[in-house]
Amino acid sequence: MTMRLFKKVFYFIIAAIFFVVPVYGHHGFTTIFDMNSVLTFQGKVSRYDWRNPHVYIYVEVPDATGALLEWQLEGDPTPIMTRSGWTPSILTPGDQVAVRIHPDRNSERNHGLLVSLTKEDGVFLTPRSGSSTSNNSASSLEGVWDGLPGFSTRTFIYGALTEEGLAAQATYTEADNPTSDCIPFPLPTIVAAPYLNQIEILEDRIVVRTELFQVERTFYTDGRQHPENGQRTNQGHSIAWWEDDVLIVDTTLFSDNRAGNRNGIPSGPQKHTIERYRLSDDGTQLLINYVIEDPQYLIDPMTGSMTWNYAPEREPMPFECNPDNAKLYEVQ
Structure with a gap:
C-alpha cells in the first residue's frame, strides 16, 4: 500500500x-x-x-x-x-x-x-474490542464469565470518607499503586475488571479463578465462620451461603492495600465486604452487587455493581505479571 x-x-x-x-x-x-x-x-x-x-x-x-x-x-x-x-x-x-x-x-x-x-x-x-458475543444461557453460576461487556456500566458509589481516608486520597500517586509491584487488586476491582472469570462449584466451596493476576478466590459454603485472628491475605477470607437463588459472599481478613478501595483510598484491617451473585432471568449474565465497609477510611459503606456475560466458548489465558513492565504504572 x-x-x-x-x-x-x-x-x-x-x-x-x-x-x-x-x-x-x-x-x-x-x-x-x-x-x-x-x-x-x-x-x-x-x-x-x-x-x-x-x-x-x-x-x-x-x-x-x-x-x-x-x-x-x-x-x-x-x-x-x-x-x-x-x-x-x-x-x-x-x-x-x-x-x-x-x-x-x-x-x-x-x-x-x-x-x-x-x-x-x-x-x-483497537486494544479492547473482544467482548463475548455468546447467546448461550447458563443454568447455574458455574462456567466462564466475561467481565468486558459490563465494564462500561459498572458502578462504584462512595459516601463520606474519614479524615484519614481523605488525607490518603489527597496524597496518592501512581507510585503508590500496589500493582506496580505485581500485587493484585482486592475487591471491588478484582470483580469489576474486564477479564474472564471461571467459577467452579464444589461440595464445600465455590472457587472463582480470575484471569487478572491469576487470582483464585475460595468461598467456603460448608457452614464455617471466619477464623479468629486468622491470617490476613490479599483477597481475604470468604464464607458464602445461598438465599434462594442468590449467592451471598462475606469476606474479611484483608491485608492492607494502599489502593484497596480504589480512587487512592486504602483498605485496612477492618475491611468487610458482602457480595451478591445471581443469574439474570435469561441466564446470559451474572448480576453482581457489593457493599464494602472499612471504617478506618470510609464513614459510609461503598456500594457498587457489575455484570459478567456467560462465555462458555472462551478459555481464560495466562497472565504473568512482569515486574519491569508493572513499574511503568508509576509514570505520572
Whole structure:
C-alpha cells in the first residue's frame, strides 16, 4: 500500500470510528491521560513490548526539525488484546502505523493511551474490542464469565470518607499503586475488571479463578465462620451461603492495600465486604452487587455493581505479571 493510499485508508477509518472510544480503568487513567482529547499521528514502530500487566508500543515520529521522537503508547494486558485480534508478532520494528491516542496530561511527555492503530496494509486494531458475543444461557453460576461487556456500566458509589481516608486520597500517586509491584487488586476491582472469570462449584466451596493476576478466590459454603485472628491475605477470607437463588459472599481478613478501595483510598484491617451473585432471568449474565465497609477510611459503606456475560466458548489465558513492565504504572 502506498503512503498516499495508507493516509486515505487511515482517515476513512478515523471518520468511521470517531466516536468509538474504549473505557479503561487499571490505574489512574483519568489522572494521567486527557480522556477528552484524541491525538492522531503516523510513525514507525521502534519497539513492541508484549508483556503484562500492559502491552506497550513505541513509535518514532519526526518532529518539525526532522528529529525522531519516540512515543510510548500504553495498551491493555495480553489476554484482552489477544481477544481483540492482536498477537505477539502483529507488529515488528519498522512497521509504518497510524495511531490515535489519549495524550498524557503532561505535554512534555511523549506518552499516550492507545485508542486505535492502523497498519500500512489496512489492518485496524483497537486494544479492547473482544467482548463475548455468546447467546448461550447458563443454568447455574458455574462456567466462564466475561467481565468486558459490563465494564462500561459498572458502578462504584462512595459516601463520606474519614479524615484519614481523605488525607490518603489527597496524597496518592501512581507510585503508590500496589500493582506496580505485581500485587493484585482486592475487591471491588478484582470483580469489576474486564477479564474472564471461571467459577467452579464444589461440595464445600465455590472457587472463582480470575484471569487478572491469576487470582483464585475460595468461598467456603460448608457452614464455617471466619477464623479468629486468622491470617490476613490479599483477597481475604470468604464464607458464602445461598438465599434462594442468590449467592451471598462475606469476606474479611484483608491485608492492607494502599489502593484497596480504589480512587487512592486504602483498605485496612477492618475491611468487610458482602457480595451478591445471581443469574439474570435469561441466564446470559451474572448480576453482581457489593457493599464494602472499612471504617478506618470510609464513614459510609461503598456500594457498587457489575455484570459478567456467560462465555462458555472462551478459555481464560495466562497472565504473568512482569515486574519491569508493572513499574511503568508509576509514570505520572
